[in-house]
């Protein structure tokens with residue numbers, strides 16, 4: 001009898017401690033800055049971050065804005081609101097919404113030209129894991145990598161031309177996890193052997209790194225932001241951060257593919273887009289038109305070579321001969337579809 005009473009007491013104590021760990025008092029939100037050097041005018045250049053922490057549990061790092069002009073801020077706003085107003089999470093989630101002050105300062109009139117470094121022409125996201133003794137990009141990448149590599153799972157947010165949102169992984173063993181998150185198409189890209197993007201550099205130290213292309217460049221599309229936010233919440237569930245059970249989507253729009261089929265402009269001219277992104281086309285349907293500038297009145301109709309889904313358009317109506325105008329995924333290249 002005494003023993004039964006003792007067991008119950010222990011049980012109650014454990015329960016109480018469990019509840020306390022999800023209390024607002026234990027889940028903290030801390031702001032921090034990372035210095036990445038200084039400008040020629042002498043001002044500090046730094047990055048702002050936000051860390052949500054419960055003390056123990058999985059560590060997730062979510063970053064955006066490596067490339068200037070890639071607006072993913074709405075997704076960070078949704079994550080910030082969710083983690084601030086919800087107590088049922090554990091571990092730590094670090095948010096760095098705009099990671100690169102250098103690329104965001106590369107402005108030409110109204111356009112932020114932040115994919116490539118103006119100094120050496122290299123992609124800002126090919127400098128990882130970085131080097132604190134060498135180029136600006138490598139010094140910046142070193143600061144980012146030191147922070148990101150403290151975590152178990154790194155999610156790097158980008159945008160792509162005019163695009164549907166999709167995930168990029170470079171490890172086949174992550175396919176099932178991405179498909180379980182249930183919302184976004186997943187592209188398995190080939191792994192780089194040098195000049196790594198952040199997720200590949202993270203994979204190389206036996207942690208987990210993925211990219212989410214969150215939609216179109218320089219966009220504030222609330223539907224795409226919501227979709228990416230929900231995909232990230234599902235990844236947080238799968239990785240044990242959210243404690244509201246495995247309430248993953250029952251139906252899914254996710255699919256998995258290994259290659260794009262690209263359509264290059266056969267002549268220079270002005271492009272007319274006919275279909276919305278995500279449209280499924282039959283082989284032989286008109287994909288887009290080019291008004292050829294060397295011959296006023298001549299219009300080329302470019303036809304779909306296969307049954308396909310439109311994933312990306314170039315973010316302009318102006319095409320020089322050979323420009324990649326449209327990227328599609330052929331239905332025959334969809335390896336796995338769920339839902």
Ligand SMILES: [Zn+2]
Pocket residue numbers: 066067070157158159
């Ligand atoms: Zn990018």
